[in-house]
Amino acid sequence: MQQPNDPPLRSDAQRNRERILEVALTELTRSAEAPLSTIAKKAGVGQGTFYRNFPNREALVLEVYRYEMQQVADAAAQLLETRPPDQALREWMSRLAQYAMAKAGLADAMRKATCSQGSLAGLGHAPLTSAVTLLLSANEEAGTIRPGVTPDDFLLAIAGLWQIGAHGDWETRATRLLDLVMAGLRAGAPGRP
Numbered sequence: 138m139q140q141p142n143d144p145p146l147r148s149d150a151q152r153n154r155e156r157i158l159e160v161a162l163t164e165l166t167r168s169a170e171a172p173l174s175t176i177a178k179k180a181g182v183g184q185g186t187f188y189r190n191f192p193n194r195e196a197l198v199l200e201v202y203r204y205e206m207q208q209v210a211d212a213a214a215q216l217l218e219t220r221p222p223d224q225a226l227r228e229w230m231s232r233l234a235q236y237a238m239a240k241a242g243l244a245d246a247m248r249k250a251t252c253s254q255g256s257l258a259g260l261g262h263a264p265l266t267s268a269v270t271l272l273l274s275a276n277e278e279a280g281t282i283r284p285g286v287t288p289d290d291f292l293l294a295i296a297g298l299w300q301i302g303a304h305g306d307w308e309t310r311a312t313r314l315l316d317l318v319m320a321g322l323r324a325g326a327p328g329r330p
Contacts, residue, residue, distance in 0.1 A: 154190050156180040158204050161197055173197070209236050210264035213271050223281035226272045227319050230295065233265075234311040238303045265292070280328025294318045 160180040164171035173194060177187035191197035212232055216225035269288040276282040297314050301307050 153180070153182050153186055157182060157187060157190055157197075158201055161201050162205065165198060165201060205236065207264050209233055210268035213268035217271065217275055221281070222272070222275040222279045223319075223323070226276055226282075226322075227315065229268070229272060230315045230318070231312070233295070234298050234308075234315060237298050238301070238307050238311070276322070281326055282322040283325040284327070286322060291318075291322075294321065 157176065157180045161171075161176050164176050164179065173187065173191075174184070176197075177184055180187070191200065209232060213225070213229050216229055219225075220228065266288045269291050273282065273286055273288065273291060277284055277286070295315065295318055298311060301310050301314070
């Protein structure tokens with residue numbers, strides 16, 4: 138597994154790693170027991186390349202989770218470049234909900250991986266906190282949300298997303314919940330009537 142202090146990967150090695158992660162996400166979402174050999178084959182890499190990047194199933198599953206959470210977090214800055222802060226925040230909340238529901242099938246693989254590796258909280262919390270901080274700061278500066286909302290406040294407010302089942306009409310329920318959170322954030326905003 139690539140560590141923060143490791144030298145950067147060559148471009149071909151980085152492409153191999155990203156292909157492995159993309160295939161692993163798809164396969165592990167379908168089945169937590171997807172064979173690693175199948176993932177390597179579908180990614181178009183040999184066993185040696187696969188195991189150099191991910192020495193075991195747990196390392197792969199945890200990296201898939203970290204990689205996906207970073208993608209969700211990176212969307213915050215991208216949205217702020219093209220939308221007003223309050224629209225960027227609301228759209229980012231929807232993307233987070235879509236991620237949570239679409240990746241519900243990966244939950245079993247993550248649960249199994251964390252039985253031997255510890256908690257997932259550290260892997261996803263820092264990027265999400267950074268994204269939320271960026272969005273909240275932009276909104277507070279624009280006067281579109283009440284002042285003083287912390288990332289922890291926000292994450293607690295949207296925690297209900299993880300209580301919604303991925304089956305059935307989850308989008309309607311998630312939209313309603315996130316609209317309620319957004320209304321609460323806007324109440325008392327200095328830029329609002």
